[in-house]
Amino acid sequence: MRRLLLGSIAPVLFLGVWEMASRTGLLTLESLSRPSDIFIAWYHALLDGSLLIATYQTFEAALLGLAFAAVIGILCGTVLGLLPLVERITGPTIEALRPIPAIAFMPLALMMFGFGVTLEASIVAYACVWPILIVTVAAVRAIEPRLLDVADVLEMPFWKQMWTIILPAAFARINVGLRVAAAISLVVAVTVEIVLNPRGLGYRLTLASQELKIGLMYAQLVWLCVVGYLLNAVLRNVGTGSITLWGSAR
Amino acid sequence: MQAIRKQGVAAQPDASGVPALSIRDLSVSFGAPSAGGLTVLDHINIDVRDGEFLCIVGSSGSGKTTLLRVLAGLFRPTQGEVLFNGQPIAGPSRDRAIIFQDYSKALLPWRTVRGNVALSLEARGIPAGQQDAVIDELLAKMGLRAAKDKFPGQLSGGMQQRVQIARCLAQEPKILLMDEPFGALDAMTRQALQDEILQLAAEKQTTVVFITHDLEEAIYLGDRVAVIGGAPARIVEMIDVDLPRPRNQLTTRENSHFLAHRHRLFELLTRHQSAQHGGIGIASRNGGNG
Numbered sequence: 440m441r442r443l444l445l446g447s448i449a450p451v452l453f454l455g456v457w458e459m460a461s462r463t464g465l466l467t468l469e470s471l472s473r474p475s476d477i478f479i480a481w482y483h484a485l486l487d488g489s490l491l492i493a494t495y496q497t498f499e500a501a502l503l504g505l506a507f508a509a510v511i512g513i514l515c516g517t518v519l520g521l522l523p524l525v526e527r528i529t530g531p532t533i534e535a536l537r538p539i540p541a542i543a544f545m546p547l548a549l550m551m552f553g554f555g556v557t558l559e560a561s562i563v564a565y566a567c568v569w570p571i572l573i574v575t576v577a578a579v580r581a582i583e584p585r586l587l588d589v590a591d592v593l594e595m596p597f598w599k600q601m602w603t604i605i606l607p608a609a610f611a612r613i614n615v616g617l618r619v620a621a622a623i624s625l626v627v628a629v630t631v632e633i634v635l636n637p638r639g640l641g642y643r644l645t646l647a648s649q650e651l652k653i654g655l656m657y658a659q660l661v662w663l664c665v666v667g668y669l670l671n672a673v674l675r676n677v678g679t680g681s682i683t684l685w686g687s688a689r
Numbered sequence: 690m691q692a693i694r695k696q697g698v699a700a701q702p703d704a705s706g707v708p709a710l711s712i713r714d715l716s717v718s719f720g721a722p723s724a725g726g727l728t729v730l731d732h733i734n735i736d737v738r739d740g741e742f743l744c745i746v747g748s749s750g751s752g753k754t755t756l757l758r759v760l761a762g763l764f765r766p767t768q769g770e771v772l773f774n775g776q777p778i779a780g781p782s783r784d785r786a787i788i789f790q791d792y793s794k795a796l797l798p799w800r801t802v803r804g805n806v807a808l809s810l811e812a813r814g815i816p817a818g819q820q821d822a823v824i825d826e827l828l829a830k831m832g833l834r835a836a837k838d839k840f841p842g843q844l845s846g847g848m849q850q851r852v853q854i855a856r857c858l859a860q861e862p863k864i865l866l867m868d869e870p871f872g873a874l875d876a877m878t879r880q881a882l883q884d885e886i887l888q889l890a891a892e893k894q895t896t897v898v899f900i901t902h903d904l905e906e907a908i909y910l911g912d913r914v915a916v917i918g919g920a921p922a923r924i925v926e927m928i929d930v931d932l933p934r935p936r937n938q939l940t941t942r943e944n945s946h947f948l949a950h951r952h953r954l955f956e957l958l959t960r961h962q963s964a965q966h967g968g969i970g971i972a973s974r975n976g977g978n979g
Contacts, residue, residue, distance in 0.1 A: 585794040588763055591781040593812035593860060603811065607799050 481658035504563025516575025541566035574616025578609035715769035744911035786862035809859035918961025
């Protein structure tokens with residue numbers, strides 16, 4: 440509580456000075472709104488539902504892409520981590536594909552999927568799959584080989600080893616990759632919306648700036664910051680939560 | 690000795706003389722021999738009798754652990770084969786449980802003591818509803834009842850090793866393979882676990898192959914002690930331990946036969962160790978005396 444109070448001193452002071460400077464005419468930049476206007480714009484956008492719908496659209500695409508990337512990344516990463524030969528065969532291809540900016544696939548994805556959630560989610564998935572894949576390969580490699588010996592001696596079939604040994608042992612590390620990917624997913628989704636896709640928070644943001652609704656534009660920026668923070672907090676708790684769940688449930 | 694251990698127990702149905710494990714002409718090399726590969730085990734031949742407690746001693750780096758991994762089916766020998774109840778070993782099997790020295794690495798840190806023991810039962814396909822009774826019995830036997838809901842990281846080394854033993858017993862193996870299981874434990878805990886494992890083996894007539902570098906431990910536990918030494922390692926000697934059972938930490942260790950065996954094993958091992966290190970051991974010892 441005390442931390443929270445201390446931590447809020449700087450932003451409150453900053454907003455106060457900003458508001459005052461704007462009202463007294465010290466700040467006259469047209470691209471700068473003032474905190475009170477931003478709050479009012481945010482309040483109206485919240486009431487008429489446009490902000491929530493846009494948030495839903497952005498998150499829909501981001502989480503869909505993230506989920507797809509997680510499944511592909513964890514699956515492929517586990518195989519690559521367990522089978523060094525496969526890793527050696529596919530390694531150069533992966534290293535060649537990885538540096539392509541996901542955004543560069545936008546024209547191609549537009550031709551394939553047209554406007555809409557699929558276009559966005561596919562680009563998000565491409566951007567997110569790499570950190571998850573790389574972290575999973577490393578996590579699976581780092582599993583204590585003794586545990587795999589134990590699984591072998593118990594004659595566990597592969598899928599059972601995967602579920603009872605490999606995934607729980609690697610999960611703490613894979614979770615780090617998932618959180619990195621989650622941050623990327625939001626960035627990429629908003630970018631695709633700003634550049635191309637007429638939906639979601641990114642599109643609203645462009646619209647507000649083109650219509651010179653500066654207050655609304657700022658409100659959406661602050662809103663993005665808040666929901667991004669919340670997404671990370673949720674994923675962090677889901678991560679540690681499922682680790683303890685995995686432990687205590689058995 | 691066998692007679693004493695099996696006292697009051699009906700004769701085994703497969704007492705027809707088929708060894709529980711038959712190690713035949715087993716050699717293990719790392720890397721191609723033509724390219725100067727390292728040969729670790731050289732033409733090992735051992736028959737492990739059914740119900741026997743066989744100890745294998747050798748200095749560190751002599752290939753003991755490799756041998757045990759081959760017996761478990763976790764490692765394929767370069768040459769020769771191992772027969773398990775007359776059948777060649779093709780891979781790992783629940784019938785041959787292996788207890789690793791590094792117990793902290795062999796337990797699942799995200800599962801409780803109960804969950805770790807349950808792993809064997811899950812692997813055997815025992816439904817969740819029937820697991821509790823088996824687990825409770827095993828935990829009581831291993832003195833782990835109070836630690837049931839603790840995680841391995843919350844337990845002492847001795848307790849962790851007990852968990853591993855309980856998990857191995859839960860797979861109901863025909864053979865226990867033990868790789869220096871008490872090597873990292875303090876003297877008191879080690880002695881307690883030695884007696885417990887002797888009792889467990891006698892109770893269930895389990896065949897045990899026990900690897901150690903501790904000569905006294907080998908003599909104390911074993912029906913026979915195989916000494917491996919040299920580089921590459923060979924069977925140097927096979928000793929029948931003519932000590933009465935049940936064994937006792939005080940009287941057995943004070944028995945004149947025990948001391949005689951200890952004397953003989955010590956001489957054998959030091960001789961082969963100095964041969965292995967090309968006389969360096971002798972040189973340094975002379976230096977110390979001078």
